Amino acid sequence: MTDFVTDDMRTRLIEGVHAAGREVLAIYERDFDVESKADESPLTEADMASHHALVALLEAVAPQVPVLSEESDGIPFAIRRAWDRYWLIDPLDGTKEFINKNGEFTLNMALIEDGVPVFGIVHAPVLETTWVGQAGQGAVKLTNGEKQALQVRALPDPDVEPWKVVGSRRHGAESFEAFCAALPAHERVSMGSSLKLCLVAEGKADLYPRLAPTCEWDTAAAQAVVTAAGGEVLNAETLESLRCNQQDSVLNPFFIVAGQRDARWEDALRASLER
Numbered sequence: 001m002t003d004f005v006t007d008d009m010r011t012r013l014i015e016g017v018h019a020a021g022r023e024v025l026a027i028y029e030r031d032f033d034v035e036s037k038a039d040e041s042p043l044t045e046a047d048m049a050s051h052h053a054l055v056a057l058l059e060a061v062a063p064q065v066p067v068l069s070e071e072s073d074g075i076p077f078a079i080r081r082a083w084d085r086y087w088l089i090d091p092l093d094g095t096k097e098f099i100n101k102n103g104e105f106t107l108n109m110a111l112i113e114d115g116v117p118v119f120g121i122v123h124a125p126v127l128e129t130t131w132v133g134q135a136g137q138g139a140v141k142l143t144n145g146e147k148q149a150l151q152v153r154a155l156p157d158p159d160v161e162p163w164k165v166v167g168s169r170r171h172g173a174e175s176f177e178a179f180c181a182a183l184p185a186h187e188r189v190s191m192g193s194s195l196k197l198c199l200v201a202e203g204k205a206d207l208y209p210r211l212a213p214t215c216e217w218d219t220a221a222a223q224a225v226v227t228a229a230g231g232e233v234l235n236a237e238t239l240e241s242l243r244c245n246q247q248d249s250v251l252n253p254f255f256i257v258a259g260q261r262d263a264r265w266e267d268a269l270r271a272s273l274e275r
């Protein structure tokens, strides 16, 4: 439950994220340069255009709340640890999908309170779709002016209907295979970016095991959507909910996104981690 984001603020934020998405789309549709960051990951003009647009939006809408962005200079934990509320943004998640032009990239904005993502907007400009989640208020999907309430689905009986498991297009293929090998009947789907978590929020996937590195900004906004839709984003080892801003590193632990807990996937997860 968060009282900080009012109806008016939510509307302004969604409109602002859509405006940033239009800037990103304009770059997507023409030629653009690709640079390499210090960690060898790619960076485009679109990452920076989105970063500047989202930071300006947040400074206009909620100037008293600090912002941490994937594309801002790192802010030391000695400062961040005092933040009981901050914005966490990934201006362009799925940069490799953006470069490959498959449309599976997102703009991500989360509000973190006491380490918990309590509000999130995930926007996919090419798909013309936005997912919004807010603790205590539920999750919705916005497409072409239509609003649909979201709810994770109950795990089906796998002998009747296979579970749906979503994985990255690029990361952690081996551990994903090991996890799937220990599951009952299931189907797999690959997807880029935070869209994977949104699939679970929509009830279109049951599980997203991420047994490979990500950073807090990759997952926070979509975690707010999943949890508002009734699902969970859990540390793969402890099965506790992921929290942001608990340590110096912004790396997430390996995690699993689930609509519902179940001993069968928990056993499969344990088996794949013990390999």
Ligand SMILES: Nc1ncnc2c1ncn2[C@@H]1O[C@H](COP(=O)(O)O)[C@@H](OP(=O)(O)O)[C@H]1O
Binding pocket: 041, 070, 090, 092, 093, 094, 095, 096, 167, 168, 169, 170, 171, 191, 192, 193, 194, 213, 214, 215, 218, 251
């Ligand atoms: N070694 C690593 N360390 C931290 N994060 C990593 C990583 N390898 C991949 N990622 C994260 O995984 C995200 C992409 O995941 P996926 O391929 O499943 O969509 C990237 O988001 P960005 O595109 O925002 O850089 C990146 O942040």
Ligand SMILES: [Mg+2]
Binding pocket: 070, 090, 092, 093, 094, 217, 218
């Ligand atoms: Mg990212």
